Amino acid sequence: MAEHNKHRVGRRGVLRIAGGVAAAGAVGGLAVSLGGRDSADAAQSGAVAGPGPRPAAAKREFAHPGMLHNPGDLHRAEVRVAAGRDPWLAGWRRLTANRHSASTWKPNPRATIVRGGAGQNYGVLYNDVHAAYQNALRWKIAGTRDNAGAAVAILNAWSAELTAVTGNSDRFLASGIYGYQFANAAELVRDHPGFDLARFQKMMRTVFHPLNEDFLKRHNGAVITNYWANWDLCNVASIMAIGILCDDTALFDRAVTYFRTGPGNGSIKNATPFVYEDEGLAQWQESGRDQGHTVMGMGLIGAICEMAWNQGVDLYGYDGNRLMKGAEYVARYNLGGDVPFTRYSWRNGTRGAHQQQTVISDIGRGQIRPVWELLHNHYARRRRLSVPHISAMAEKVRAEGGGGDYGPNSGGFDQLGFGTLLYSK
Template sequence: MSRHSTRRAPTHRLSRRSLLGLTGGLAAAGAVGGAAALFTGVTAGAAPAVFTHPGMLHAYGELNRAKVRVAAGNDPWLAGWQRLTANPHAQSTWTPNPRETVIRGGTGENYGTLYNDIHAAYQNALRWKIAGTTAHGDCARDIINAWSATLTGITGNADRFLAAGLYGWQFANAAELMRDYPGFRLDAARTMLKNVFHPLNEQFLTGHNDACITNYWANWDLCNMASVMAIGILCDDAALYDRAVDYFKNGAGNGSIKKAVPFVFGGADEGLAQWQESGRDQGHTMMGMGQMGAICEMAWSQGDDLYGYDDNRFMKAAQYVAKYNLGQSVPFTTYGWGTGQNCAYREHTVVSDISRGQVRPVWDMLHYHYARRRGLAVPYITAMAEKSRPEGGGGDYGPNSGGFDQLGFGTLLYAK
């Protein structure tokens, strides 16, 4: 599968390959970000010759807009910025604590050290990108460099695959923001991610820990897909990037779009679609909004529209999740799946009210994409975004790992 991407203007088509040819090198990243505001959608077209950088959760346009708006004191960007600067992880005095081996699940768990340091690196990188403060740039650089030079393995029980997925895509996003910073060891970060994170990502997507293909919830696939995509972008590795896009569309596991969103409703419930974990609980369901949202946003930065794939299937699922968590009723189709190694049958017959109404920083990215970039009516997503605004990040939603499943700060970075 080749990587295809064009953004379509009202009177002509201009691909990222064309933009790169016109402007060249790193300048193209800025041109693409600026040009994105002129285009109304994404369609399939010619594969870009090179990757756009920065080109994951934040392309040049998003970062530049946040910089300009914060400097001007405009809300909601300023409110989002104040949420960032108040976070303990965003302080330039943060000291990294790298480990050779990270353990998630079982005896000797220490993975909290990794996710706290990743979020500190990311938040300090944002402060450098938006305010230009070198102390924060130095801090982000030093955290990533320290882990790149130290980490050699991720282990534990099955949860090691969650660690490899979640922290792989998050680490790569922090590194992407720092890739041109003085003293930043990009090659070391690339090597560590390919040697430590990617093998576990691929092992899970290929073998699913030797379990029934439907045993693991959508989020397990999604975080590993996101990691493969992010590592591919950071490393300019088209094969990895294409692997993630292909899995999104055609994968056998529950992270592929038609498995993660198994039922699309019509009739009176037109515009809604059931999420795979909706019968489990709402915390993990909202986590899924963040994981699939991250995949779609990273692909968008490279010119691929996964947000709108299969007639906006993800949008319909996000509307469904938002509507239910706003306290309204939604339809539910019995969802059955196989568990364990022998695929023992289980089913959900009703939507779960566990953790209903939980707030996670996942909604502004979805709202500003569908409602502003695309100009679509997404009233439930919009209402959830308004309820959650201004969004914070890791450290603002409790000390446990669930509060670090998303990088956050969508109000600051995606407001339009």
């Protein structure tokens, strides 16, 4: 394989906790033997329980690559694909069959991206973002230089051109979704000699981050409960990803804090407002709206948790595995099962008009999105917890594709995907 695949596990193969280091496989503070696991699995970042408090002024030492994929993920995929083993090979075939992963992809940058209202052109952005990400994956896993060149060319073209993301309120969806996705593509090629990392970091700080922060602080001038969980989550994901890309402790910690205790619907307790402990379920905030946005929420909150995990912070297990209960709820209902539903009330608009939902929505029920492998492989494989509905959804979706495999519109590009290839253990 190419030189880039000589992964340096060392610091990157462990998760740092409050000034100490937890060995790969540590769960709940107890070391778990890696015996019986082969070298590809042993190389991945280990499981840890919640890190202790970190002094506010402490500068975090970031692991790279350390967003949705760590060196162990990439090495495992490389080894399994080269050996022709499923399900990794099936996931690889989904990637290489996607037209966005072709090294012949040409970037189509714009100075201004508009999502919502007159002059919409944001499709050129999400297509290029996914092309950069998919080409970067092919390079990392197979060592193909042409794919690396394509990814770098796309990212460099946009950082040289893009100066604004605008539109109606949907501009905040663009800043969040494409912000975290763009940063993930850049993270994979950050050490490539042809990539202008400094210029890309500047673009993320000056174009995407101000919108992310503005939304979380002001919510477009509306009352705090007006916007659904996904709006907060995508902007939290973007701030976290930009923090990692730029080695910015304050941004990363800002995202972690918002996930835990933020005032909007993207914080975990507001995103899962009702917990049914006896059933191991938690009602998702958008469940009375429709299932498409509900499943989208699983993808966004899973991305946040995985990025935090790869930097040594366990959000998956926060508040008694609250996310796990929410994901089990969503999976169970979308598999056709019954779930409890508590009346959900909120206020919307600028004046806070009262709204409520009294039943769960069946709109879009059972739809397929590439979000479940990440959740399944964390809870069922890393943590060895019973998550029957999450696991059943992962089986139903396998092998996961990515952007371009789930329709031509923006909803088909809300997740980066390819979880079967990258997360299977």
